[in-house]
Amino acid sequence: MAKTAQEPSVTKVTAESEDAVAKIILQSIPAEAKITAVRFEGPNIALYSKNPKFALTELTYYLGSLSKTLKKRFIIRTDPSVRMPEESTRQAVVKLLPKDVQVSAVFCDDATGEVVLEVNKPEAADPNMIVQIAQSTGWIAHTRRSPHIPSSSISTIHSTLKSSAKERTEFLSMLGRRIFRDSLVVRDVSETSKDPSIPRPPGLSTSKEEVMLFCLGGVKQVGRSCFVVVTPESKVMLDCGINPGEMSGLDAYPRLDWFNFDLDELDAVVLSHAHIDHQGFLPALFKFGYRGPVYCTEPTLPLTTLLQMDSVKIANANGTYLPYEGRDVHEAIKHTITIPYGKPTDISPDITITLNNAGHIMGSATVHLNISGAHNILYSGDYKYARTQLLDSAVATYPRVETLITESTYGNSSDIMPDQSYVYQTFSESINRTLKDGGKVLIPVPAVGRAQEIMLVMAKEMSEGRLTESPIYIEGMISEASAIHMSYAHYLGQDVRRSVQQGINPFQSEYFTVISGYGKRDEVLNDPNPAIIMATSGMLEGGPSVEYFKELAPEPKNKIIFVSYQINGTLGRRVLDGNVSEVSMMDKSGKVKVVPIRCQTQKIDGFSGHSDFNQIMNFVAKIKPKRVLVNHGERTKSENVASSIYSRLKIRSGVPDNREIVRLR
Numbered sequence: 001m002a003k004t005a006q007e008p009s010v011t012k013v014t015a016e017s018e019d020a021v022a023k024i025i026l027q028s029i030p031a032e033a034k035i036t037a038v039r040f041e042g043p044n045i046a047l048y049s050k051n052p053k054f055a056l057t058e059l060t061y062y063l064g065s066l067s068k069t070l071k072k073r074f075i076i077r078t079d080p081s082v083r084m085p086e087e088s089t090r091q092a093v094v095k096l097l098p099k100d101v102q103v104s105a106v107f108c109d110d111a112t113g114e115v116v117l118e119v120n121k122p123e124a125a126d127p128n129m130i131v132q133i134a135q136s137t138g139w140i141a142h143t144r145r146s147p148h149i150p151s152s153s154i155s156t157i158h159s160t161l162k163s164s165a166k167e168r169t170e171f172l173s174m175l176g177r178r179i180f181r182d183s184l185v186v187r188d189v190s191e192t193s194k195d196p197s198i199p200r201p202p203g204l205s206t207s208k209e210e211v212m213l214f215c216l217g218g219v220k221q222v223g224r225s226c227f228v229v230v231t232p233e234s235k236v237m238l239d240c241g242i243n244p245g246e247m248s249g250l251d252a253y254p255r256l257d258w259f260n261f262d263l264d265e266l267d268a269v270v271l272s273h274a275h276i277d278h279q280g281f282l283p284a285l286f287k288f289g290y291r292g293p294v295y296c297t298e299p300t301l302p303l304t305t306l307l308q309m310d311s312v313k314i315a316n317a318n319g320t321y322l323p324y325e326g327r328d329v330h331e332a333i334k335h336t337i338t339i340p341y342g343k344p345t346d347i348s349p350d351i352t353i354t355l356n357n358a359g360h361i362m363g364s365a366t367v368h369l370n371i372s373g374a375h376n377i378l379y380s381g382d383y384k385y386a387r388t389q390l391l392d393s394a395v396a397t398y399p400r401v402e403t404l405i406t407e408s409t410y411g412n413s414s415d416i417m418p419d420q421s422y423v424y425q426t427f428s429e430s431i432n433r434t435l436k437d438g439g440k441v442l443i444p445v446p447a448v449g450r451a452q453e454i455m456l457v458m459a460k461e462m463s464e465g466r467l468t469e470s471p472i473y474i475e476g477m478i479s480e481a482s483a484i485h486m487s488y489a490h491y492l493g494q495d496v497r498r499s500v501q502q503g504i505n506p507f508q509s510e511y512f513t514v515i516s517g518y519g520k521r522d523e524v525l526n527d528p529n530p531a532i533i534m535a536t537s538g539m540l541e542g543g544p545s546v547e548y549f550k551e552l553a554p555e556p557k558n559k560i561i562f563v564s565y566q567i568n569g570t571l572g573r574r575v576l577d578g579n580v581s582e583v584s585m586m587d588k589s590g591k592v593k594v595v596p597i598r599c600q601t602q603k604i605d606g607f608s609g610h611s612d613f614n615q616i617m618n619f620v621a622k623i624k625p626k627r628v629l630v631n632h633g634e635r636t637k638s639e640n641v642a643s644s645i646y647s648r649l650k651i652r653s654g655v656p657d658n659r660e661i662v663r664l665r
């Protein structure tokens with residue numbers, strides 16, 4: 001039901017009523033909580049306390065019922081006056097934690113009063129320990145597992161957050177007032193804009209109950225995923241990707257030009273996951289002046305930072321155009337709010353989102369949007385409705401979904417993936433043949449997701465004797481991505497999670513050798529012995545995989561095995577389709593040379609982090625939406641999914657176009 005004027009006034013928490021809300025809260029809780037401030041802060045109401053022990057334990061009882069009355073979520077913060085300096089905090093924490101817990105890093109965030117502790121046993125910090133730490137240091141602790149090698153992406157995030165603490169405090173406060181702004185539907189805008197400092201979206205164009213979906217990219221294609229959901233109260237962007245297979249802006253980036261709106265009007269950008277076809281244009285939004293929030297899961301932030309900073313590095317090194325710079329990536333970091341799986345979060349006056357595991361890559365999420373309790377959208381992002389070595393299956397339990405937007409990467413009825421043991425067998429046998437012939441196997445992999453899955457599979461196959469023992473060389477951002485996977489191991493599937501808890505690092509094995517630097521690469525290439533090489537990028541679009549490709553492609557005894565989806569237009573796709581017999585490429589001295597392609601190529605689909613055709617059908621059947629919109633697939637595949645959903649499940653379905661507006665309600 002949409003909000004109406006008849007609703008009890010207490011549910012309409014307005015910007016003007018921040019003080020009134022504080023009063024209600026302070027009257028309802030014991031003085032012992034020593035609350036010094038109550039503020040709208042991002043998606044929460046923050047209570048600042050000088051008595052963290054009481055606030056984190058007994059106060060939660062009072063807040064439970066208040067939260068139901070006010071229909072808002074609370075967060076406990078410590079009053080800045082009780083917070084110790086970072087170094088003293090580290091010393092105090094080391095004393096409090098059990099002896100066998102080693103603290104490798106401490107990061108105090110002045111904007112939130114939260115301290116991140118990097119420790120070898122994050123599970124040691126149980127709720128009691130968190131209360132003890134808060135009581136003695138004044139900081140509310142979050143733990144993360146120490147990675148086997150320090151992650152530069154996580155360091156970049158920490159230093160960016162550190163240098164922008166004051167700015168972010170103001171941002172969170174402004175955002176809180178914007179999220180809890182008065183409803184535009186129940187009251188006239190002019191009536192509610194008494195305070196000119198309160199930002200509100202201009203130019204709202206929908207009538208009272210309408211929900212519209214603007215398709216800006218990623219429909220009838222794979223790449224540049226981007227939608228904007230427009231309700232009477234808000235505008236929310238879902239994903240903001242680029243199309244790595246296209247060169248021209250009109251085809252490579254989301255069609256923001258066509259939507260023709262002011263970036264200030266956007267209430268939020270929500271990222272489903274870290275792949276560049278879902279987040280690659282995000283820093284450009286900041287370059288063009290967007291200063292609103294970005295919501296994603298915890299691991300999606302460092303993985304996104306890693307890939308964006310790498311794009312900057314590649315563009316600078318090759319002199320190629322990128323629609324943003326490093327500072328825009330930092331700006332995006334400052335405005336990102338991470339939320340855990342399963343936690344409903346208010347992001348505008350009429351939209352609450354919940355992120356759930358999508359089973360695609362670590363931290364990937366399906367995005368559920370509850371719009372005024374009247375319409376529910378589930379945006380699938382990329383998802384795998386089956387378990388993999390690395391991740392659990394996508395969550396598919398929802399009480400109500402009116403509109404499901406599903407991807408269709410593997411949407412042909414014949415896109416059925418064989419079962420895992422068969423896939424592993426095919427993979428191992430294919431590699432074994434090449435190794436036996438004295439060749440080298442190149443596996444181009446996206447750094448994030450497939451690389452870690454393939455590493456787990458190869459270590460297992462080799463240790464169990466099905467894959468011939470040989471060196472496995474790893475080059476590119478894979479090691480950094482693996483470090484992030486270790487830091488957030490609690491986001492991995494239950495089997496890997498369990499072995500990580502037992503102290504096993506699945507991304508380190510005696511078989512793996514990490515290659516860094518040109519000299520080492522030449523050593524690998526000049527070594528006449530057979531070997532396996534895993535390198536980024538996954539579609540042979542820049543990065544070390546291309547350098548290996550140049551040297552290995554001319555030899556018939558070598559083989560390239562593709563284990564991930566190859567987007568149309570990429571070199572990977574052209575090689576795989578057999579459309580090219582030679583390519584002109586730059587050699588080390590900068591001269592153009594012709595590389596003949598005589599090596600063998602093979603595609604192994606079963607490793608994909610996407611659902612196959614049957615898994616898409618099963619997912620849709622489980623969700624039981626009223627309507628399905630199909631995106632993220634080549635046109636014929638999306639159309640096949642839509643018609644199959646209609647004929648088999650009797651659910652209305654369709655494939656929109658880029659630059660189409662779909663009325664959902």
Ligand SMILES: [Zn+2]
Binds near residue numbers: 273275360382
């Ligand atoms: Zn993806």
